[in-house]
Amino acid sequence: MKKTNKIWTIISFEYITRVKSKGFIISTILGPLFLITIILVPGIVAALSMNDTSKKIAVVDDTKIIVDRMIEISPKTFEKSNKSIKELKKDVLEGKIDAFVHIPVDVFEKLNVTAYTPGGGGLAYLEKIENNVTQLVREKRLLDNGFDEKVIQLVQSQVNVNSIKVTEKGTQKDYTEFYSIFGYVLGFMIYMLMFAYGGIVMRGVINEKVNRIIEVINSSARPMQIMMGKIFGIGAVGLTQVLVWITVAIAISFASSSILPMILNNSTSNLPAGASGSVSGLPFDIPPIPIGVWVAFLFFFLMGYFIYSALFAAIGSAVDQEEDAAQLQTPVTMPLIIPLLFMPAILGNPDGNLAIILSLIPFFSPIIMTARIVATSVPFWQIATSVILCLLTLYGTIWFASKVYRVGILMYGKKPKLKDLIKWVKLAK
């Protein structure tokens, strides 16, 4: 009874003093604004930029027959040029044109054209050039070999792929791209939250140690109660913040289907028809987000938070000041950062072996499994396995941390190394 009281007292103190703080209120408000900004701004910029800054590509056509057809197909992209290659290179460097293409006379035999670009700018328009020129060269070669125009049209006809996602409820429009990005966003959020709240736990432990508060508290409660009280209390702060954000996110995704399109359509109504990909003016629509995604997000956030915050608490207990923590932190921050490096590969193929294996490694699961759950339908056994592995790891990190913490909080004066921490674990009975 008294034990529970003490841990509750610690949890409520940690929670209330932090939730009341300015830092919490500010980060709770600014967090979603920041997220909305990073999600919406590229979309808006892309939508607006279609108007004026789409790539202009000059074409120097030595065959004299291809360029007119290219302009016919993409009048907004290509323009005919009679300048010399030397002059055009200068124009590219000075930014007068975005790029130019040189089509040599022997293109029909050698099948080679050259594009000159200032570098960067995406592969999309190179592909466009390739497609255009290929089509025209193929046409000419077929004609030269005596094929009928009808046959040529048959050969040239394009097939459009309409991507449809199959679910148990039936078929629906595929939002693969959106879910990939959203998976990345949620995975990244978990990364940031684990880092931020793990850091808060660490600084809280250091603060109590540096200001010698720990000795007072320790004469009232057991080290395990103090450490777990702090982890739970600060975790509750994180949970509060995330719940506020999810509520806002659900409200926004609801609003976006009704309010956002009106706003965006007003501002982008001067765009040429069909310039934007969807009704809302964004490069993609916002599809409904299943409630299971939010549950997984919350669960893996808490799981990751507990696994890592225990380790952060152990580090905090070992050092005398925050500056000394940097060296000890590396083994903890590395597994936090690694999943981010793999994220593009994983979201490119969320059902591949790499994705499956990485998402089952408990130190990576919180970020990668969350991203996968958003991006694809993860088989149940994989989720169950990662949950079990995470729980076992959680037990392990808390066991380790509580041993280090007990010794660390009363240890002053020397800057410990990782092997000292391991020694303490062996020391603590």
Add this chain to the structure above:
Amino acid sequence: MTILTVESISKSFGSFKAVNNISFDVNEGKIFGLLGPNGAGKTTTIRMITNIISPDEGSVSILGNKMDSNQQNLIGYLPEERGLYKKTKVIEQLEYFGRLKGLNKKEANEKAKYWLHKLGAYGWENKKIQELSKGMAQKVQFASSILHNPPFMIFDEPFSGFDPINTELLINVLLELKNEGKTIILSTHQMYQVEKLCDEILMINQGKKVLSGNLREFKRNYGTNHLVIEFSGDKSFLQNIPKEQILDYSDNRAEIKLKNFEQSQEILKMASAVSQISKFEIVEPSLNEIFIDIVEKMNLHSNGGENEKN
């Protein structure tokens, strides 16, 4: 009645033996002085009593029960190194520390206000610790250690950071607590306060018990062998006394450690032959001198021991 029993506790940190087989009892309603030079093992001993760390060997019991998390509520502890949350309001920390000792929020709030009032710190409730001076923070810390009204209190250097007025205030509070029947362990280097306040003492050095018992008895047993003589005239009589016995001397005053009572009479005769005596008094040595005497002897001894090993 014994409130605290410490039975042969030992604690090592690596190869360093911080506390080596120490036993003692503390009786109810007494002020018990825990003395020893820096690094003697006082803090480690206190940490074992307060259950902050567990002894490697031996045991601590309070009111007959073995020390554990619940017994911690019976203790009020003021650590030597003060610890308060700098950015938290005075009243919030006091409530928190009170609740950690088993009070509910209302009780903690009332007791906090009571003690702030008593210590002359009323009106500070909503200040943050970082706004307070060292002495002010000290009062808050003291209040935090006893607001749950424990029967047993441990104060480690409670006077540090206080001016003479606040020291006097604190002494009165300690005596008041004693009169209420509380038991207090006082650990301090201020021997003057120990002589004034303590009934019993335990002195440790290098992790071991040096002596313990009733302070008055102990001082008596240590010998009423201190001669203070004040005179005017010739001080040549001092040359007849072995040098190691003269603790201090000037042109008209000397402090001499006597071998026995007879020696005092010899000195009196020699002195009165050559000079006029204005004061001749045989006194108990001060605790300060005893302390220095014992520690120096022990350290000399142990250094000698180490040299022998080398």
